[in-house]
Amino acid sequence: MxxxxxxxxxxxxxxxxxxxxxxxxLNRGEILGLIGPNGAGKTTLFNxxxxxxxxxxxxxxxxxxxxxxxxxxxRARRGIARTFQNLQLxxxxxxxxxxxxxxxxxxxxxTFSDAxxxxxxxxxxxxxxxxxxxxxxxxxxxxxxxRLAGDLPAGIQRRVEIGRAxxxxxxxxxxxxxxxxxxxxxxxxxxxxxxxxxxxxxxSMLLVDHxxxxxxxxxxxxxxxxxxxxxxSGDPADVRADPKVIAAYLGEATPELSDAEPTPQLVxxxxxxxxxSRAEPGEILLEVxxxxxxxxxxxxxxxxSLNVRAGEVVACIGANGAGKTTxxxxxxxxxxxxxxxxxxxxxDITGTSPERIARMGLAHIPEGRGLFPRLSxxxxxxxxxxxxxxxxxxxxxxxxxxxxxxxRRQAVGTLSGGEQQMxxxxxxxxxxxxxLMIDEMSxxxxxxxxxxxxxxxDVFREQGIAVLLVEQFVESALEVADRAYVFExxxxxxxxSAEELRRDRKLISSSYLGxxxxxxxxxxxxxxxxxxxxxxxxxxxxxDLMEIVSMRMPPALKRALEERAEREGRTVAALALELLExxxx
Amino acid sequence: xxxxxxxxxxxxxxxxxxxGLDAGFQFDAALAVIWAFGILSLVLLTGYxxxxxxCQATFAGVGxxxxxxxxxxxxxxYLLAIVxxxxxxxxxxxxxxxxxxxxxxxxxxxxTLGIALVFDRYVFQDHLFDWFTGGAxxxxxxxxxxxxxxxxxxxxLLAAYDVLLALFCICAVLVVNLHNSGAGRRFRAIRDxxxxxxxxxxNLTRYKLLAFAMSAGMAGLGGSFYPLIAGSVSPQxxxxxxxxQLAAIGVLMGVRYVPAAALGGxxxxxxxxVLTRYGHGTFLNRAYEISFDWFQIAVGVLLVLQLILLPDxxxxxxxxxxxxxxxxFRFKRAHEVTPA
Numbered sequence: 001m002x003x004x005x006x007x008x009x010x011x012x013x014x015x016x017x018x019x020x021x022x023x024x025x026l027n028r029g030e031i032l033g034l035i036g037p038n039g040a041g042k043t044t045l046f047n048x049x050x051x052x053x054x055x056x057x058x059x060x061x062x063x064x065x066x067x068x069x070x071x072x073x074x075r076a077r078r079g080i081a082r083t084f085q086n087l088q089l090x091x092x093x094x095x096x097x098x099x100x101x102x103x104x105x106x107x108x109x110x111t112f113s114d115a116x117x118x119x120x121x122x123x124x125x126x127x128x129x130x131x132x133x134x135x136x137x138x139x140x141x142x143x144x145x146x147r148l149a150g151d152l153p154a155g156i157q158r159r160v161e162i163g164r165a166x167x168x169x170x171x172x173x174x175x176x177x178x179x180x181x182x183x184x185x186x187x188x189x190x191x192x193x194x195x196x197x198x199x200x201x202x203x204s205m206l207l208v209d210h211x212x213x214x215x216x217x218x219x220x221x222x223x224x225x226x227x228x229x230x231x232x233s234g235d236p237a238d239v240r241a242d243p244k245v246i247a248a249y250l251g252e253a254t255p256e257l258s259d260a261e262p263t264p265q266l267v268x269x270x271x272x273x274x275x276x277s278r279a280e281p282g283e284i285l286l287e288v289x290x291x292x293x294x295x296x297x298x299x300x301x302x303x304x305s306l307n308v309r310a311g312e313v314v315a316c317i318g319a320n321g322a323g324k325t326t327x328x329x330x331x332x333x334x335x336x337x338x339x340x341x342x343x344x345x346x347x348d349i350t351g352t353s354p355e356r357i358a359r360m361g362l363a364h365i366p367e368g369r370g371l372f373p374r375l376s377x378x379x380x381x382x383x384x385x386x387x388x389x390x391x392x393x394x395x396x397x398x399x400x401x402x403x404x405x406x407x408r409r410q411a412v413g414t415l416s417g418g419e420q421q422m423x424x425x426x427x428x429x430x431x432x433x434x435x436l437m438i439d440e441m442s443x444x445x446x447x448x449x450x451x452x453x454x455x456x457x458d459v460f461r462e463q464g465i466a467v468l469l470v471e472q473f474v475e476s477a478l479e480v481a482d483r484a485y486v487f488e489x490x491x492x493x494x495x496x497s498a499e500e501l502r503r504d505r506k507l508i509s510s511s512y513l514g515x516x517x518x519x520x521x522x523x524x525x526x527x528x529x530x531x532x533x534x535x536x537x538x539x540x541x542x543x544d545l546m547e548i549v550s551m552r553m554p555p556a557l558k559r560a561l562e563e564r565a566e567r568e569g570r571t572v573a574a575l576a577l578e579l580l581e582x583x584x585x
Numbered sequence: 586x587x588x589x590x591x592x593x594x595x596x597x598x599x600x601x602x603x604x605g606l607d608a609g610f611q612f613d614a615a616l617a618v619i620w621a622f623g624i625l626s627l628v629l630l631t632g633y634x635x636x637x638x639x640c641q642a643t644f645a646g647v648g649x650x651x652x653x654x655x656x657x658x659x660x661x662x663y664l665l666a667i668v669x670x671x672x673x674x675x676x677x678x679x680x681x682x683x684x685x686x687x688x689x690x691x692x693x694x695x696x697t698l699g700i701a702l703v704f705d706r707y708v709f710q711d712h713l714f715d716w717f718t719g720g721a722x723x724x725x726x727x728x729x730x731x732x733x734x735x736x737x738x739x740x741x742l743l744a745a746y747d748v749l750l751a752l753f754c755i756c757a758v759l760v761v762n763l764h765n766s767g768a769g770r771r772f773r774a775i776r777d778x779x780x781x782x783x784x785x786x787x788n789l790t791r792y793k794l795l796a797f798a799m800s801a802g803m804a805g806l807g808g809s810f811y812p813l814i815a816g817s818v819s820p821q822x823x824x825x826x827x828x829x830q831l832a833a834i835g836v837l838m839g840v841r842y843v844p845a846a847a848l849g850g851x852x853x854x855x856x857x858x859v860l861t862r863y864g865h866g867t868f869l870n871r872a873y874e875i876s877f878d879w880f881q882i883a884v885g886v887l888l889v890l891q892l893i894l895l896p897d898x899x900x901x902x903x904x905x906x907x908x909x910x911x912x913x914f915r916f917k918r919a920h921e922v923t924p925a
Contacts, residue, residue: 076786091775093770101774102785104767114766115759168786270586546682580813 001044003028003204004049004172009058011044011228018044019228026172031198031205033236037248037472041228042208046174049206050082062172076102081163081170085177085198085208085289091150095141095160098133098149102168132167137144138200139163139193154298155186159193166201173203179211184489191217206242210319254550285310285466286331286362286435291340291350293330308435313457313467315498318487324470325367327487328437331468332364334358345434363433367440367470369424373413375402377423380412384427397417397426400456418449425456427463430431432572436460437468442476455479460581478502518526587891588761592754595847600747607744610860613854615746615814618753619645621850622807623831625753625843629760630800632841633769635776636685636793637694640701641804641831646823647866648674648805650717653724653818663731667809674805676800682797686790701828709820719910723819726812742814749810753847756803761843772796825879831882837891839898848900856880857900 004026011019019041026032034042047053049060051072060068067075081102090098104124113121130317136145139159144152149160158178165173175194179187191214198205199331209215215222215236222239224232226248232239239245286308294300300325308314313521316324330337334352342350358364372380381394398405399423407415412423428436438457442450450473457467471477478484478498485500486493561579565572603614623641630636648670655666684696708714718724728735731748763769772793774782783789812818836852838845855879864875895902 052780054783071788072783073786073788076784084781088778088781090774090781092777093773095772097773100767101770101782101787104770111763111766111768115763116770117762117766124767164785210658 001028002026003030003063004206005038005061006049007059007061008043009045009048009060010058011041011048017228019048019078022058022225022228022230023243024223025255026204026206028171029198029202029330030056030221031207031219033193033215033222034208035210035215035222035239035245036208036225036231040225042225043176044228045225046082046176046206046208049075050080062345067559076168076170079169079171080174080215081165081168081172082174083165083178085180087154087157087161089149089157089160089164091148093149094146095136095149095152095163096129096132096145098160099135099167100128100166103131132163135166138196154212154296154468155182156365158182158190162193162197166197166203167200167470170203173197173205175207175209177207177209178207179209179214182211187211187214190214194218197514198378213321215295224307226537228457264567265467283310284308285312285345286468287341287343288331289326289341289343291330291337291342292328293326293335294336295326295335299490301330303491304340306485306492306495308466308468311461311464312483313461313469313481315469315474315481315484315485316487317471317474317477319383323337323490324487325439328364328439328468328470329366331362332437334363334364334366359433361432362437363428363431364437365424365428365439365441366559369420371412371424374411376409376411377415378408380423381427384430394430397430400429401426418453421449424454429460433465435466435468437470440472441469444474450476475502510512572578588758594757596750596754599847600749603743603746609636609858610855611742611746612814613858615742615810617815617850617854618746618749619807619811619850620831620834620853621753621846622756623804624813624835624838624840624849624853625756625760625846626800626802626804626807627831627835628843628846629763629772629803630796631835633764633776634772634793634796636796637690637697638681638797638800639694639828639832640681640704641800641824642823642827643701643704644674644678644801644804645808645811646704646820647677648808649818649823650709650719650724651805652809653726653812654717656729656812657719657724663729666729666812667806670800670809671805674808675802678801678805679800681792681801682794685793685797698825698828702823703899705820705824709823710849718820719818723813723817725817729813729817731813736869744812745813749807749814752806756806757846759844764843768792768795789825830881830884833888834859837884837888837899839901839904841881842898842900842904844845845898845900 002025002498004024004025006022009022010017010018022041022045024032034045036042042083043055048055048440051070051074055068059066062075062078062080065078067078067080070078072160090101093101110121133142133145135143136582137190141156141159141163151155152160158180162173162175162178178194179190182190194205194207195218197203207215207219219236222234222236223230224239224242224245230250232242233245234242260300272448284307286306288304290303290305292299292302292304304323304327306314306316306327316327319325326335329335331342333349333352333356337350341348344357344360344362347360349360349362372383373578375383378394385394396409398408403419404426405423407419412420415423425438425441428438441453454476457469460467469477469481478501481498484498484501485495561576562572565575568575603611608721623645626641627638627761630638630641631857651670651673652663652666654664655669661669681700682699685693688696695731709718711718712720763772771782771787774787774794777790779789785882806821810823830853831849834849835845837850838852841865860875860880861877864879866875867873891899897905
């Protein structure tokens with residue numbers, strides 16, 4: 001039976017179309033997956049279903065009744081509960097209290113009898129506590145009941161959010177990125193937990209997550225969103241193999257660069273002193289040594305080491321939440337690295353304030369571009385020149401971006417997304433950087449603009465400006481980059497030349513789309529020189545040449561494996577492969 | 586149960602405090618309870634529900650004028666006067682709560698401050714509202730009857746103080762009870778995350794308005810006793826600055842804790858009077874005088890110091906320290922009992 005039915009749902013925010021003609025069916029007892037690249041509209045769709053955002057068109061039926069006009073709390077009463085991508089627990093309340101709020105909200109308790117502490121209220125209070133304890137037990141959260149929710153680590157908080165949603169006795173549970181910030185082992189545990197929850201609480205689920213291994217393992221059916229539209233739908237296996245989906249995630253291999261658009265040129269004549277001070281190509285400009293960083297309780301990256309040579313273009317790729325943006329922030333000093341060192345141009349810049357790092361010639365264009373929407377183009381660029389202490393004429397920037405010269409009196413906020421990105425880049429090059437870090441340059445931009453921007457990066461390289469890119473269009477990034485680092489779960493899974501990675505898509509797609517789910521909870525992925533995948537095509541190269549890229553198994557088993565490998569003096573990978581072989585026979 | 590016992594003991598002690606003091610201090614004691622009501626209303630509204638309000642004194646003023654009007658103009662009994670005062674304040678609270686459905690933080694503070702200004706200037710001091718405020722002189726309430734007993738402010742000040750204090754103790758227990766009850770949790774849920782609260786079945790409209798109504802009603806209850814203890818109503822005690830002071834002292838003492846309301850009320854009523862009475866004389870052959878202005882400056886300085894040193898307010902941090910000391914003690918004992 002269809003529990004949730006969406007028909008032609010559309011949402012516009014001003015001129016921006018966030019969702020368009022989305023139709024979706026969810027059956028009772030089903031776990032439905034919703035995937036799609038960044039900005040595809042998944043969270044907006046969640047907000048439509050829970051009533052936080054009103055759709056501009058279309059209809060939403062829950063259990064046969066339209067809920068389009070119902071306010072959020074009314075939908076909650078009818079049985080729609082959700083968790084949040086950015087944790088929204090009530091931080092100053094205990095875990096038990098967090099679970100009690102939705103329980104009494106459903107129970108319609110009386111405020112005055114509560115204040116007087118009448119028997120009716122204290123009875124309801126006790127039964128609610130009892131139920132909270134039962135839910136916490138199922139979620140393996142015993143003992144956390146009296147802790148303040150805000151003091152718990154993010155992984156636990158995610159589970160408390162699921163518990164809070166379950167406390168409403170929902171019929172439908174919407175999970176927004178429940179695995180964000182979890183490591184491979186915790187994700188594994190979550191997958192098992194979700195199945196338990198379905199059996200124990202009889203809920204249907206709609207799951208959004210970037211961790212494909214979770215989605216593939218847990219979901220019965222998957223919808224893929226891209227640019228606010230349903231791109232594909234089907235069983236996990238079908239979706240995995242769908243070329244359209246792979247293209248949406250990795251970006252299509254761009255066709256031959258056409259010369260229809262003029263290639264922008266940096267005018268070097270204006271900046272002789274800058275050219276003279278350039279480091280010789282090949283010299284290491286940026287060196288990041290085993291840094292760890294994060295936000296609050298959450299450690300997002302650990303043990304990340306990378307380097308960028310002068311005049312080199314390096315790309316950072318990997319799934320969402322893998323730690324790319326955090327790495328850039330830790331380098332530019334926006335957040336402080338918790339351990340490890342960052343060296344730029346031979347000097348240690350760990351813990352130096354961001355503006356001093358910027359003055360040293362390390363420019364950072366953050367995700368979302370970091371522009372001031374009310375300032376005009378010219379003022380924005382002037383801010384850059386003033387801040388760096390030289391009064392360079394803006395012509396350098398206008399020569400590269402002639403379009404900006406026409407719009408120099410316009411407020412930045414009124415420009416198109418592509419033009420805004422140009423302003424951000426123009427501002428960065430006016431600071432005469434030696435290393436430019438660009439975070440998600442192509443986010444939300446049309447392909448033609450993206451191509452133009454990528455060509456510009458080539459120009460930067462010719463000028464001797466090193467570039468460190470974080471990019472979701474992997475293909476385009478690899479086309480322009482010399483080398484790339486593949487991020488996975490907060491650390492660098494591999495480093496390879498761009499050419500190598502382009503040849504072997506499997507290497508990257510495993511980090512984006514996850515590996516095939518295995519029922520027994522052990523999942524070992526072995527890669528050798530980026531050529532053959534151990535459990536992919538049945539071909540096993542020499543075991544000693546392999547390294548384990550990621551390993552998901554119970555910790556006790558893992559420890560036993562490591563101990564035995566050490567005893568026998570072999571690599572863990574070789575041992576694991578041998579055991580797998582044995583098990584097959 | 587313990588809460589009631591503590592409340593009764595606190596009442597017994599506090600009721601004895603002003604006995605034997607001169608009329609000025611007795612008046613201060615009664616005034617302290619009125620301001621304590623104002624801060625208690627902030628504990629509910631700001632401390633629990635997270636809604637900023639800079640017009641609590643206005644609610645108290647409306648309560649005071651409502652009560653004064655009932656007694657002096659309509660010749661009603663004082664019980665009726667209290668009911669009318671609370672009713673007026675509650676209605677105003679709901680009206681102020683309406684914009685709060687859409688506003689948060691600083692904008693809500695501005696709106697409530699605006700309301701305090703408007704009432705100060707254009708209601709309490711305007712001829713248009715003479716029927717409510719009794720004109721320029723305000724209402725004179727020299728003789729009122731409470732439950733058939735004639736009460737004269739100049740002679741029965743302590744009796745009025747006791748009634749007011751008893752009401753405060755009851756309200757304080759109710760507010761403490763509310764903290765760990767369903768409604769209290771919903772208020773706190775709204776404070777921590779409105780988004781999560783609404784999607785978890787909390788009706789935001791209802792609970793925000795309820796918080797404002799209850800808070801205004803409580804402030805109004807305190808205010809409605811003002812004519813009884815002062816003998817008259819004038820706009821001066823309920824002007825904008827009192828609202829700001831209530832908010833500042835509430836935060837200073839710990840706006841999330843009920844006992845802080847009592848502390849704050851005492852501080853707000855007694856300290857300025859002590860300063861004006863004893864704050865002058867000669868020191869090293871030099872005449873000095875500490876006026877009310879000094880009190881205001883002191884509040885500002887204390888607020889800054891508190892935000893740095895005691896971020897949870899005086900009471901909140903004292904409580905936190907006490908709990909920590911207790912915990913370390915318990916931890917030690919547990920170790921002694923179970924050697925590993």
